[in-house]
Amino acid sequence: MANAAESDDGRSSPPGDFAWGATLPDDDPVMKDAAVGRRDAILFVIDLSRPMHALATRAGQAPETPSQSALRLSLHAVRTAIRHRIFAQDHSLAGILLYNTSQSAGTRFPHIVVHEELREPGVETVLKIDQLLASSAQQLTAEYGCVEKCAVGDVLWACNSLFVHAPVKLARKQICIFTANDNPHGKDKKATAFARQKAFDAMAYKIETIIFPLVRVEPAGQFNMQLFWQGIVQGNGEEGMAVGRSGLGDWRDLEAPIRIKDADTRHVARLTLSFGDGLECAVSVYSLTREAKRPIPVKLSKHTHEEVKTQRLCVDMEKQDVLLPSAVKHFLTYDNRQLYFTAHEMEQLKCFGPPGFWIICFKALKHLDPVFHFRAAHFLYPNEVAMRGSTKLFAALLIKCLEKQVMALCRYIPRPREPPQLVALVPQDTQRDANGKQTTPSGFLIVFQPFADDLRERVALEYNRPTASATAVEKATEHVKRLHISCQPQSTYNPVLIKHRRTVESVALKEKVEKETAEQRLEKDRLMDQTWPRVDEQESGPVR
Template sequence: HAYDKKNFLTTTNFFNQKYLKNKTKYIFFLMDDTFGFENDFDEQNEDQFNSFATGSLRDSTLFLVDCSSSMFAKAQSEDKTLFEKCMKAIQNMYQQKIYGSDKDFLGIVFFGTEQNNTSEDFPHIYTLQDLDQPSAERIKEIEKFSLNFDFKNFRQDYGNSNDFSLDKVFWWCSNMFSSITQKLDTRRIMLFTRRDHPHENDKTLEKLAKNKSKDLYDIGIILEVVPVVLEGEKFDYSKFYADALMLSEEDIKILPDPAENFEELEKTVRSKDHKRRPYTHLNLEFDSNLSISCSVFNLVRECAKPSKIKLDKKTNVETKTVTRRFNPDTGEILFASDTKLALDIFGKRIAFEQDEIKSIKRFGNPGLKLIGFKDLKTIKPYMYVKPGHFLYPDEKLIEGSTTLFRALLDKCLEKEKYALCEMITRVNTPSRLVALYPQQEQIEEKTQIVPPGFHVLFLPFADDIRQIDRVVETRKNPEVVELFTKCINKLKFKYSPENFKNPALQKLWFEIEAIALAREETEHVEDLTLPDFSRIEKRAGPFLDQIISELRLPDRPAQAKTKRKTDESGGVLIKKNKNDEDLDVVSEAKAGRLGKQTVAKLKEFMKEQKIVAKGSKKDDLIREINAYLGLS
């Protein structure tokens, strides 16, 4: 609120009479004019708020590895057995957890072994690692199986056996989860196996295993099967795992290709693992008598470097920071009751009680209040203030929220309107104006690609918009404008943030990994944010030379004009993006090696070239690509 000088002086006199003439002596600490609001929008405090809102929850994953004789086969073109590839994939997931979510619990259990370290009631089961947080020592233990693997030593230490019972295996995994005293958000078992019908010759064991898998589902343990097969092999879920996992025929059809699924697991992803949990829960109030409950999610947030920890130089023990306040005149230690917060305005020092500070910062209860509706076209790019949220109905708190939320979404999409609301995320947070921007659900091949809901876009206040009166007039050269237009069109590409890793973070993770695992060299970090001069020269080189000539600019450096190899696409125009450096689909197709590429990469190529897919199987995609390139 804005006050005139008379009102301000009246307020100042009131505070002087109430506080400054009081006989009690206080030490005043000056506040800035934000009244402590600067921390309310600090994204770095978001983790603390999330842990407060959702509780200190952790995910837990138990890797269950089949060690029967069939897992130690290997393809003719490969050096590693299926078992070694499984352990390498598990090692990568351990490393990914260290980067992304080091508080989660991971464990490894072998089954189908001759030896066991559990008990007589659970034969042919060997617990390699109990459920615990990932560490460098645990990763080094896994490396013994993924690097320089010796099958003779494995048979001597663990052995192989086909006389296991999945019923007992699932039972043992359930016991391991029960032994964890911390509160777990999710409990998951990832089963690596080559056998699609483990108890083919024993119907009793098959029935017991299916019943036990359903018991796992009832107590909230998620069972996932990762098929590990040789090239050309099929994994038939219908023989056993369709019943164990309670999968319908439609579910089986949309399951990913086993080779593609396992190939993704073999990749090490060094990135922060953001939990898919709501940022907070808020009620959307239409009026005083009608409201629905919604969950608020963060779609984008900056991935910062991990916080530094200060250690004692001699003992390596983590130090603690203690802050104490002293009276500058007497050196006496001050307690909270001896201090007050004050603000200097026009030479006057105004002191505040804690209750008054809280009342100044409080604008209402957390929630969303509907103000009205406006046209979608009134949202302008310059109105961007900060990353927004995503709103989704929450049926658990208020029954019927989903129905009303869906009706509101459909009408906003139909009328091309957005809902203007006042938003207070939590207590002592200033209210903000937000736009609930509707999003239509998108489904491809019976899979949801884009969820329905509202994007919560923060809108600026009048104080946030700068008024720029001075407009510089420039002379327009139509020929240069046309050249720039052609140049821009040539340099356009489909941008996706998922294709660009933060090079600073990647380098940090590589260095930490090398130190923790005692490696002499670190992996090379490829910086994809740097411009690709070869592509720029190939696509827009002539236009850039013409622009330089028209504007009489200095010549470009010689490195930008290096010669490039001619396109080998046989006259077919192929669009490429930055991810295609290691994959030339055209040359792979000519060499007849498309079968070794993943379905995801083939689909991405077809999407870039606008090739219509007539099927979802890999064979169908290969057939369409070959036909497009004239190779069929």
């Protein structure tokens, strides 16, 4: 925890990225997606010109023996990326666009084919890519053609149009271009200037352009970004799919094994933080790392295969009429009498006050007991857009909490008609890695606390406890120490989810479902026996 620094005018400056009078920090990953209901979208743009049919290698990667054409390398990478988004980012949008074709389809621009519209990818998208991979170079040329006169400016314009006409609001937009031609327009200055102008327009719409270059084997050479593509990707931010200021994409991100479901930081609620009578600031609540679960199964009709929806109706048993909600009353038996309540009165009984945070007191951080943890924490951040001056008040509270090493105990009502919860606002300062990139933003962690009647005293039971020898205790202590490993929850793979994904994917793509054989299970047991020596009676003696 870092204390506040002194500014030029003598005032204490907020920790981390807060600044007096500023709105929101630009490099804060939490605020990148503050809109509710917005999704990420990505367009894979593949070049179909003649250089893409030659043997090639991935630029920027370790030397490898070329065995596939540049087009097949691109299609394999796109197929893996689509499968990853289906599992890890199930609500994101993806599309595929082909250019340098002799025909056009799905757009008004020449030599461009929209192979897959911008939508949620599914089995159909993967099967279409498999059809392209199963086709030979002659078949692809006969179906789509092969030219080298498509303007890159038209490609960027077509991508921008697809993003504009997306079916939902988009929070993040990316264009991934796969090409083996480092100078598509040669000495045509007019086409180059037009492409750079459209790239500038894409940046104005917050569209990130990433280049995945491929190096041809014959003629041997390198992919020179400075000839053309550097002017297209210049100005890209440092966020995104492992893209730096050079604009080169990382092939490892596209072809990485699918092992974990992404848990992006998402906006939960916009509330107020009350300090007392007449003093409050606007804040936003964000979800952090949470448990990934298997998708809920959807019930389908046996005859029409449509989703079955449940509808609840109240029916009068005497008249067999459907009752309106206003005609239904609830009652509570008290002293042999029935007390009736209307639906509105029942809602009022559940209302404990307006949603928000109310500071009760401050306590030292040493009183935060990890034993009290019973659910995942949230993150609190100021909302300058909803109430001007919230950043200043929020930063002042954060400074004092970091200086005095205290936390704020609050009453928290997340939504109307929900019971209040006791939470602790734990201060958190900004942390950066060796490259200066922010890894932890400034703000408060919302740690949920139990109430007094939720705590129970542990009573020691008196019984004849078994005793063990000193050797057995030593062996058991060694095993317990080996169980303690340093890891992050984000990097721990869930084998249940991995097996579920593989099974569903195999059934959907009509592939063979991999099953673990008895030999594989015995091999795992043998490896565990080698890693974890057994504590048997011959070594440690029996337990009495």
